[in-house]
Amino acid sequence: MSDEMSKPFDKSALTHEELLKINRERKIQITAFACMIFLTLLAFIAVAMEMIAPGFTVPFILLLAVVQFALQLFYFMHLKDKDHEWPNAFMLTGIVVSTPAVIALILLLGVTKY
Amino acid sequence: MSDSVDVSKGLPPNPEKATLEGKNKFLGFWVFLGGETIMFATFFGTFLGLRDGTAGGPSASELFSLPLVFIMTMLLLTSSLTSVLAMYSMKKNNFKNMMVLTGVTVLLGFAFLGFEIYEFYEYVHHGGLGFTTSAFGSSFYSLVGLHGAHVTFGLFWFITLMIRYSRTGITLTNAPKFYLASLYWHFIDVVWVFIFTVVYLMAIGGA
Numbered sequence: 001m002s003d004e005m006s007k008p009f010d011k012s013a014l015t016h017e018e019l020l021k022i023n024r025e026r027k028i029q030i031t032a033f034a035c036m037i038f039l040t041l042l043a044f045i046a047v048a049m050e051m052i053a054p055g056f057t058v059p060f061i062l063l064l065a066v067v068q069f070a071l072q073l074f075y076f077m078h079l080k081d082k083d084h085e086w087p088n089a090f091m092l093t094g095i096v097v098s099t100p101a102v103i104a105l106i107l108l109l110g111v112t113k114y
Numbered sequence: 115m116s117d118s119v120d121v122s123k124g125l126p127p128n129p130e131k132a133t134l135e136g137k138n139k140f141l142g143f144w145v146f147l148g149g150e151t152i153m154f155a156t157f158f159g160t161f162l163g164l165r166d167g168t169a170g171g172p173s174a175s176e177l178f179s180l181p182l183v184f185i186m187t188m189l190l191l192t193s194s195l196t197s198v199l200a201m202y203s204m205k206k207n208n209f210k211n212m213m214v215l216t217g218v219t220v221l222l223g224f225a226f227l228g229f230e231i232y233e234f235y236e237y238v239h240h241g242g243l244g245f246t247t248s249a250f251g252s253s254f255y256s257l258v259g260l261h262g263a264h265v266t267f268g269l270f271w272f273i274t275l276m277i278r279y280s281r282t283g284i285t286l287t288n289a290p291k292f293y294l295a296s297l298y299w300h301f302i303d304v305v306w307v308f309i310f311t312v313v314y315l316m317a318i319g320g321a
Contacts, residue, residue, distance in 0.1 A: 012127075061315050
């Protein structure tokens with residue numbers, strides 16, 4: 001059986017439905033890419049237009065980053081797919097630990113300065 | 115290892131997870147990415163805490179330029195798309211397409227890296243911001259440099275895979291390897307999304 005591991009295939013075992021499914025997925029990924037480009041442009045424009053107050057710009061671009069983060073993880077890295085329960089759990093754990101870490105570092109280094 | 119895989123009809127639909135080895139690599143790599151998230155978070159937190167500590171040196175808004183960051187962002191974002199399309203080709207057992215798209219990803223990655231080296235060179239030699247100039251300088255170079263190191267590592271990962279498997283076609287051994295390298299590349303792009311927002315745009319936007 002170990003020979004099978006390093007043997008190339010002359011055809012794919014994709015059924016017609018599976019092929020349709022990955023074609024649809026590719027279309028969604030290209031749409032997600034267009035969305036990401038749009039969000040990036042929006043963030044850069046929001047900063048380049050200096051008449052917009054920073055009080056609005058900063059939460060706005062952070063929100064755009066979070067949306068783009070989700071698009072990448074769910075569509076490009078397939079976190080939305082089935083059989084990705086554990087990857088979701090790992091990433092969620094990472095985010096749960098990261099959030100207080102970032103806040104604590106900002107407060108300790110930037111505000112109390114200890 | 116691959117005892118339960120039916121290979122009689124051709125390449126299985128999800129070759130990266132067709133074998134137990136592939137499944138294990140997939141799971142283990144996500145553990146790693148969860149950990150990477152936390153590591154980058156600590157660097158982001160440190161940067162955000164220290165970014166006002168310029169110690170008389172140049173500040174962020176004096177150095178950063180929007181066009182350069184914009185070009186770098188577009189390069190990395192596009193390389194993420196070509197990497198996704200390479201995985202689509204892999205699932206269809208289209209080896210040539212996969213190699214070409216991975217090659218494009220590598221080229222875009224090198225272009226990004228070139229801009230980053232140029233950027234650091236400019237800051238050090240013309241901007242007057244060295245690694246030890248100020249707390250801002252140290253935390254900036256640590257965070258963005260760590261990301262750059264990830265890009266470099268990812269590029270050599272891709273190149274190694276492309277050389278090693280240049281003639282073999284898509285197999286159950288190399289499919290998980292290409293898939294994980296592509297996941298890693300997306301993760302690098304995810305980190306960059308936060309870098310361009312938190313480091314560059316927030317500094318230029320005046321917060």
